[in-house]
Amino acid sequence: MISKTLSEDEIKLYDRQIRLWGMEAQTRMRGSRVLVVNLTSVGCEVVKNLMLGGIGAITVIDSFKVLDQDLNANFFIDKTQVGQPKVLAAEARIKDLNPRVNLTVSTDDWQEKPEDYFLSYNLIVATGLDKTQLTRLNAITRKLKIPFYATGTHGLYGYIFVDLIEHESSVKYEKNPTPKKVGELSPTSEIVSITEVVENDVELQNCIVKTRFVPLSEIFINNYDKLKYYFPTPRKLKKISPVLPILLALLEIPSQIGKPIEDVAIDAKELESKVAEVVSRLKLPEEIIRPELVEKLAQQAFCEFQPVSAIIGGAVSQDLINMLGRRELPLNNFVVLDGFTNEMPIYTL
Structure with a gap:
């Protein structure tokens, strides 16, 4: 049972952040149960931020094992744990961040969980999933009226999708x-x-x-009317980041997490074809397709780079805290991080 009030000790412990985002947000965090799907690099950042922030309870579900490449992107594990279940290897170090948080880890495959498994959570954060997986999970969160965040990274690039329903x-x-x-x-x-x-x-x-908000499934159909509000002229449409359609196209490719990165091979021509489909659906100008950028993202696809994960994870965590405290406008609904140009625009799709 999670207490929905703060004790005197907790008020003292979280004093600085209470001054920053208020008692209401901290109390709501104390009473929240969060599910994080996959302990990817960005998943580690979200888990770290929520643990230190004083969330009431957090469950991390991840069915993958520790790979050598995880040592560069997951600060909860070390080289002696390669080959072990990732969440079990990370559990002790996660718990050390804040013993007051009710932490649960699971090595189950979330896709095999029945729908009622998700009922006990009032917020779900998914990392590293593809379009098919995200659409299915988002349909569940919508049905159960659970706020939903999805995020992933590809080398110097990353995205955040938000569906708080209303x-x-x-x-x-x-x-x-x-x-x-x-x-x-x-x-x-x-x-x-x-x-x-x-x-x-x-x-x-x-x-x-x-x-x-709209479900993820709707951002893959023609959303020109929404884009037209924010980008009413052809000239303004050209200012949309060329990374946007590439990240959307990468979601069409089956998730490669849990696979050795040397075995991941994304065909640039195939990716460019998927990008062209996205551009057509969104009625974006064709010149937004940059073959050299498509090739770069094909090479970096599914690579985890810790500094990028820190930025994405921090943005997700901050928006989540604002959402719980009902402060400021939430991210709505697709954020693009371009680590090469140091830009992070938000698009309402």
Whole structure:
């Protein structure tokens, strides 16, 4: 049984972060049960951040064994544990981060779990899955009304997908020069109520914003109407990162996690064909397809690079904490990390 209140000791322990994101967010974290699917490199970052942040309970499910390549991307294991089940090898070091957190690990294959297995969680984070796997898991989270994050990395590149179904958060805007009004804020969000406050002699509007999300399956169909809102002209469409359609295309390829990286071979021409399909579906300009970039991502596909995982994992964890505390607008709904250009745009697909 997880306590949904903070003890005096916990308030002292988490004092600095309570000052940062507030007592409500910390209390909600204390009462949350999170499932992390796969202890990939980015999965390690998410688990680390949630453990140190004081989540109530976390389960890590991963059916793979430790490979030599994991030693460069997983700070919970060492070379003596190569060949062991990954989560069992990492369990003790994860627990050491924060003994107050109720930690459970499982070597089962999540795909063999019945639907009611997921009912005990109020948040699910999946890492390293492909489109077929993600679509299936996302369908379950939607049916059970569980917020869902999915993420993965490919060398210097990575992505985050978010489906909170429907979420309300508190956002403060300066009242002047243009006050906000109750009503539509964007195609996916609306202001449902406004309270005026004054902080440090500045007039603010505390707005309750309702944000709507779509399942992963919908971002693979023609979403031009949404893109058109944010990129209304052909010139602005050209500003969309060329990495976006490549990352979406890589999701079409069966997941390669748990496989020795030397055995992973992604055909650049085949990937370019999948990228062209994505570009066509999203009605993006054809010149967004960069063959040299496609080849680069084909070479880096499914490689785990710790600095990239740290950025992606940090972004997921911060958004998750904001979501629990109902603070700020959540990521909606597809984030692209380009580690080569140091850009991290958010696209509503």
